[in-house]
Amino acid sequence: MATVGLDQTLAIPIKGYAWLPDLRRRTHGQPTPMRVLGRPAVAIGGPAAARFFYADGNIERHDAIPGLDTLFGRGAVHTLDGRAHELRKALFVALLAGDGVETLAKQVGGAFDEAADEWRGGPSFSLFDEVARVIAVAVGRWVGVPQNERDRNALARDMVAMVDGFAAAGPRQARARLARRRRERRWARLIADVRREEPGPTALSAIAHHTADGYLLDARTAAVELINIVRPATAVTYLVSFAAHAMERWPRVRARLASDDRYALAFVHEVRRFYPFVPFIGGRAARDLHFQRTDIRPGTLVLLDVYGQHHDPRVWPEPYEFRPERFLDRPVGEFELIPQGGGDPRAGHRCPGEQITVALLGTIAQRLARLEHYLPPQDLSISLGRIPARVTDGPRIVVA
Numbered sequence: 001m002a003t004v005g006l007d008q009t010l011a012i013p014i015k016g017y018a019w020l021p022d023l024r025r026r027t028h029g030q031p032t033p034m035r036v037l038g039r040p041a042v043a044i045g046g047p048a049a050a051r052f053f054y055a056d057g058n059i060e061r062h063d064a065i066p067g068l069d070t071l072f073g074r075g076a077v078h079t080l081d082g083r084a085h086e087l088r089k090a091l092f093v094a095l096l097a098g099d100g101v102e103t104l105a106k107q108v109g110g111a112f113d114e115a116a117d118e119w120r121g122g123p124s125f126s127l128f129d130e131v132a133r134v135i136a137v138a139v140g141r142w143v144g145v146p147q148n149e150r151d152r153n154a155l156a157r158d159m160v161a162m163v164d165g166f167a168a169a170g171p172r173q174a175r176a177r178l179a180r181r182r183r184e185r186r187w188a189r190l191i192a193d194v195r196r197e198e199p200g201p202t203a204l205s206a207i208a209h210h211t212a213d214g215y216l217l218d219a220r221t222a223a224v225e226l227i228n229i230v231r232p233a234t235a236v237t238y239l240v241s242f243a244a245h246a247m248e249r250w251p252r253v254r255a256r257l258a259s260d261d262r263y264a265l266a267f268v269h270e271v272r273r274f275y276p277f278v279p280f281i282g283g284r285a286a287r288d289l290h291f292q293r294t295d296i297r298p299g300t301l302v303l304l305d306v307y308g309q310h311h312d313p314r315v316w317p318e319p320y321e322f323r324p325e326r327f328l329d330r331p332v333g334e335f336e337l338i339p340q341g342g343g344d345p346r347a348g349h350r351c352p353g354e355q356i357t358v359a360l361l362g363t364i365a366q367r368l369a370r371l372e373h374y375l376p377p378q379d380l381s382i383s384l385g386r387i388p389a390r391v392t393d394g395p396r397i398v399v400a
């Protein structure tokens, strides 16, 4: 297959979210062969591509994308295949689905209300920083991690640092690595302590005592997986700041969001579709594959273009319009809206934290819509060159 242009590695940090959509336009949405890090790669997108990507046995994850250890941690569930993945994933699915989701959403909502009482009548502040603290502290408590006053701010800072810096160079990358080292070390000691106790009802205890084929995880890997709950839950903050951006930019959505639960769910899905967060998902072809008239050799890096798929007019009419209504009259397909992957989360790599994401974003966005607040003049741009994208100034808000 003919590859597109030069090796693409250097284009990624320059073009950010526009990288794959731009390349895929050159091949009119068909699979786009290229080279990344000197190795063959192919970009695909669209619901059929997502179905292909998540079909059993097509794609492997180990060593697929270098540099993700800073984000996920070494030996994380994200990087496992086959039976090892199946056993580890069952742990996450058991912890993150069911009644626990509602309990966590209530706790986060309550913590947001308490914080809002403090914000009232005060000066402007970074909604991003405050929401990160609210979520990190509530989720930390929910998983059973002991926290003292000083650790509360540090917890949010560490979780955000790992997300914010994994794909960056320079100081952001350094902060991400430092945060990861610090948390893994601290939580590995915590895991060792918890193992001396009887199993309890918390996620911390479940991870500490989890066995796969009769073996406990080593303490460091257990810490990695504990972080793999608290970090992405804290990352819902990015989506909350986009929700605040949407309310400011399209004020008509705010009143309906505040009062209508069905609309609130549609709003949450539209935020997850419209705004840039996960740019693409990658893996390696596990065997000889064929997709849309393209042969894909074993070992080829396969990149599923999430951002491009969410802005493809064939899937989402007028994709650059922010319109929650589009989710009121259509069911969410398993392979169309894929901000957290596609398919069945129990079987494949789809995010097991999607219910938590939707619940936390919904509860906070609705509270924010009801809260008397305004955004003072500031830079509300969102650069597509920055991964992960953020509202430049936070946003900062004032609560009346």
Ligand code: HEM
Residues within 6 Å of the ligand: 077, 078, 079, 089, 092, 096, 228, 229, 230, 232, 233, 234, 235, 236, 237, 239, 277, 278, 281, 339, 340, 341, 342, 348, 349, 350, 351, 352, 353, 354, 356, 357
């Ligand atoms: C901010 C919202 C979130 C986004 C955008 C997000 C996105 C993703 C994506 C794209 C994947 C990879 C899918 C794949 O490789 O096929 C993933 C996997 C994962 N996510 Fe999330 N996620 C979010 C929130 C959460 C939450 C709240 C949790 C836990 C509380 C969580 C835990 C995980 C885990 C453990 C995996 C690995 C699953 C596996 O490899 O089988 N995520 N997420």
